[in-house]
Amino acid sequence: MAAPPGARLCYSLQICECGFFPELPATHAMPQFKRIFWIVLDSVGIGALPDAADYGDVGRTTLGHIAESRPLQIPTLVSLGLANIAPLKNLTPVEDPKAAYGKSSTHSPGKDTTTGHWEMAGIWLDQAFPTYPQGFPPDVIARFEKLIGRRTLGNKPASGTEILKELGAEHLRTGYPIVYTSGDSVFQIATHEDIVPVAELYKMCEIARKLLDGPHEVGRVIARPFTGTPGNFTRTPRRHDYAVEPPNPMLMDVLAEKNVAVHGIGKIHDIYNGRGVADYATTVSNADGMQKLTDALTTYPSGLIFANLVDFDMLYGHRKDVEGFAKSLEEFDLALAQFLPRLAPGDLLLVTADHGCDPDPRWPTTDHSREYVPVLAYSPRTGGARQGLTDASRNADLGVRDTLADLGQTVAENFGAVIPHGQSFLHQVIRRD
Numbered sequence: 001m002a003a004p005p006g007a008r009l010c011y012s013l014q015i016c017e018c019g020f021f022p023e024l025p026a027t028h029a030m031p032q033f034k035r036i037f038w039i040v041l042d043s044v045g046i047g048a049l050p051d052a053a054d055y056g057d058v059g060r061t062t063l064g065h066i067a068e069s070r071p072l073q074i075p076t077l078v079s080l081g082l083a084n085i086a087p088l089k090n091l092t093p094v095e096d097p098k099a100a101y102g103k104s105s106t107h108s109p110g111k112d113t114t115t116g117h118w119e120m121a122g123i124w125l126d127q128a129f130p131t132y133p134q135g136f137p138p139d140v141i142a143r144f145e146k147l148i149g150r151r152t153l154g155n156k157p158a159s160g161t162e163i164l165k166e167l168g169a170e171h172l173r174t175g176y177p178i179v180y181t182s183g184d185s186v187f188q189i190a191t192h193e194d195i196v197p198v199a200e201l202y203k204m205c206e207i208a209r210k211l212l213d214g215p216h217e218v219g220r221v222i223a224r225p226f227t228g229t230p231g232n233f234t235r236t237p238r239r240h241d242y243a244v245e246p247p248n249p250m251l252m253d254v255l256a257e258k259n260v261a262v263h264g265i266g267k268i269h270d271i272y273n274g275r276g277v278a279d280y281a282t283t284v285s286n287a288d289g290m291q292k293l294t295d296a297l298t299t300y301p302s303g304l305i306f307a308n309l310v311d312f313d314m315l316y317g318h319r320k321d322v323e324g325f326a327k328s329l330e331e332f333d334l335a336l337a338q339f340l341p342r343l344a345p346g347d348l349l350l351v352t353a354d355h356g357c358d359p360d361p362r363w364p365t366t367d368h369s370r371e372y373v374p375v376l377a378y379s380p381r382t383g384g385a386r387q388g389l390t391d392a393s394r395n396a397d398l399g400v401r402d403t404l405a406d407l408g409q410t411v412a413e414n415f416g417a418v419i420p421h422g423q424s425f426l427h428q429v430i431r432r433d
Contacts, residue, residue, distance in 0.1 A: 034346040043313035045356020045371025060369040065360040074333040099378035102398025112184040114219035116354025119404040121251035122419030129185030129219040164233040183367025185219035209242040241270035252276025254417040265307035286311040290335040317357025351376040396428035
């Protein structure tokens with residue numbers, strides 16, 4: 001049987017004699033939840049996966065080590081069941097969590113943003129996107145330089161802030177763009193906005209995206225504009241990601257077929273190349289992302305509001321800032337405490353992550369970590385203890401999910417659709433009164 005149109009050789013679709021989507025979950029004529037808010041806490045992992053040794057990540061645990069560093073003040077997340085998922089020092093599990101809770105494995109190889117978000121949407125990778133611990137091959141850089149008409153600087157793995165300290169002044173002198181990568185599958189281009197106009201930087205990224213194909217098809221090409229002077233360079237909010245086109249079908253495709261609007265917040269639009277995203281808003285911080293989620297409460301009465309909060313990853317995980325990460329979690333918890341009471345009975349909130357990025361200094365790497373991610377599912381219709389509840393009617397322990405696609409399948413089933421992979425836990429979220 002031939003693969004569906006748009007499928008690529010490196011991606012896996014379940015195939016059986018009866019078709020591509022065996023054992024599809026039951027669908028509903030009407031959504032159980034009219035509106036779903038889905039928040040991805042970028043890099044907030046909750047313990048090493050069984051195959052962590054393959055990635056050099058044995059013992060890494062983002063939430064575990066942050067909680068170990070000092071007592072965390074995150075009462076809202078704890079009330080939802082975060083501390084029930086795995087032991088977290090100084091945090092006590094609650095008897096009756098307000099949310100269904102669990103943790104999820106990543107089925108696909110890899111530990112990057114694209115892999116995690118694609119899997120949430122039902123895409124399993126057969127092989128990880130390529131990474132370049134020694135920098136990109138000389139022939140790739142030579143072709144890129146020829147296409148943009150100038151030389152480049154860098155071509156090595158580096159922290160975005162550190163490479164500006166190292167090469168920013170040389171960039172100002174020469175006008176050569178700084179090319180660098182990381183432990184992720186990324187081709188990043190940094191230029192000063194006064195030296196290379198942002199529109200020209202974006203054009204360079206478009207050229208790189210077309211060039212990086214076949215064996216060098218990185219997950220993302222990223223524009224990294226910056227401003228300032230040597231010793232005081234600052235990256236600006238005009239970052240732009242150019243992702244690989246996701247194979248079809250995925251969650252946003254099947255929701256579009258059901259006329260379910262998807263609204264992206266943060267880098268969601270970029271990760272999926274805008275496919276199936278009705279509209280989107282970029283963000284400059286986690287606080288800005290939470291404000292845009294709050295605005296969506298009145299702007300979007302139905303559909304999927306899908307947000308990525310990137311500060312945990314970009315500002316603290318990769319920069320090995322344990323205290324900054326802890327404070328950022330506490331700030332999110334405060335914002336979440338204000339957000340939850342505004343949810344309507346027909347709303348569902350999903351909170352999860354895409355991978356880990358353990359900042360603990362005992363691991364010198366600044367790369368992402370191969371970890372489980374937390375899963376919390378809350379609705380005002382089902383959350384909170386009430387007198388007379390039986391154990392069976394309390395919010396569910398979702399256990400250990402085999403794939404991030406379980407989240408996407410839950411969203412899909414709610415709106416009467418299906419995606420290629422994952423088992424929905426929608427029935428475990430809907431508490432029978």
